[in-house]
Amino acid sequence: MSARTVTSLANPTVKAVRALHLRKERDETGLFVAEGLKNVTEGVELGHAPRILLYGRDTDHPLLKKAIAATLAARGEVIEVTHDILAKVSRRDNPQAVVGVFAQTFRPLVEVKPGSAACVVALHRVRDPGNLGTIVRTADAAGCGGVILVGECCDPYSVEAVRATMGSIFAVPLTRASEAEFAAWRRRWPGSVVGALLTATVDHRAAGYRKPAMVLMGNEQQGLPPEMAGLCDVAVKIPMRGRADSLNLSVATGIMIYAATG
Incomplete structure (x- = not known):
């Protein structure tokens, strides 16, 4: 599995990530969204590989490469996306260039x-x-x-x-x-x-x-x-x-x- 490019807001994975703004969807999937390279890197360094990793076309950083490698190693999806997709996923006009989807963790x-x-x-x-x-x-x-x-x-x-x-x-x-x-x-x-x-x-x-x-x-x-x-x-x-x-x-x-x- 390798990174792929998505440009459509109607893409099923993009729609699934957007839906994680809803608590019902988070509860049903057990997933959540973390925005920004810093947050994604924190997750990766603490042993939480992203299930899905979205990043902007012009983003290039050693930590992003590390996050991509961790996602692929865990058989997650890595997707290069447009600015418009990042804005829709984040619901922000000035979105972060990297967005990760991770599994929730609760300790008994x-x-x-x-x-x-x-x-x-x-x-x-x-x-x-x-x-x-x-x-x-x-x-x-x-x-x-x-x-x-x-x-x-x-x-x-x-x-x-x-x-x-x-x-x-x-x-x-x-x-x-x-x-x-x-x-x-x-x-x-x-x-x-x-x-x-x-x-x-x-x-x-x-x-x-x-x-x-x-x-x-x-x-x-x-x-x-x-x-x-x-x-x-x-x-x-x-x-x-x-x-x-x-x-x-x-x-x-x-x-x-x-x-x-x-």
Whole structure:
């Protein structure tokens, strides 16, 4: 198998890649789109070969050649396409020159090992894909052992979320669990389970964190509901010194991650 050229927007493979903007299609296929040579290279270097690799006609880079070789070695499709196709696939006027389609990966909850890292992040019903992707990127930067999605969360493999991870989608193990599954599993967690709560009185910098710590954060609108807050053995607040009375979820989670791992 070798690279081929496609110029038609009606090509079945092009249409299939475009369809991955829909969650239904991602759920049914188990695939997702990663845009840009940097993101595709991150996937390849971490052992994730693209199932499909699209690249622009004028694109020439040593890392692209490496991605092409990895795709072909895994018996994936490599396709040279026009700018118009890249724009349609990305739904952007100024698309990236390289687009990869990869298999989604979720780690079972029972395989999350407390001793593998100083911190794990758990998110309850997070709604915004940009926030989720940024949190995955921050978890990667801080060396966290994974991100657990509890309850009905937005899709970490949506195009928006993947863009926000800047390649960290391939580096951070993701896990999905229901509230009941998470609550039962949490009982065996040996370190602190830390939540940021409006009712807390302890400053996040002054709390005692037993490692491995788990940072548990609620969603953008409601925070942690009582049943999830009850799973925390350390409740903290992030002080607000200006007129703003709250922080963006990804910013607050980043602060908590570094407090728990510091």
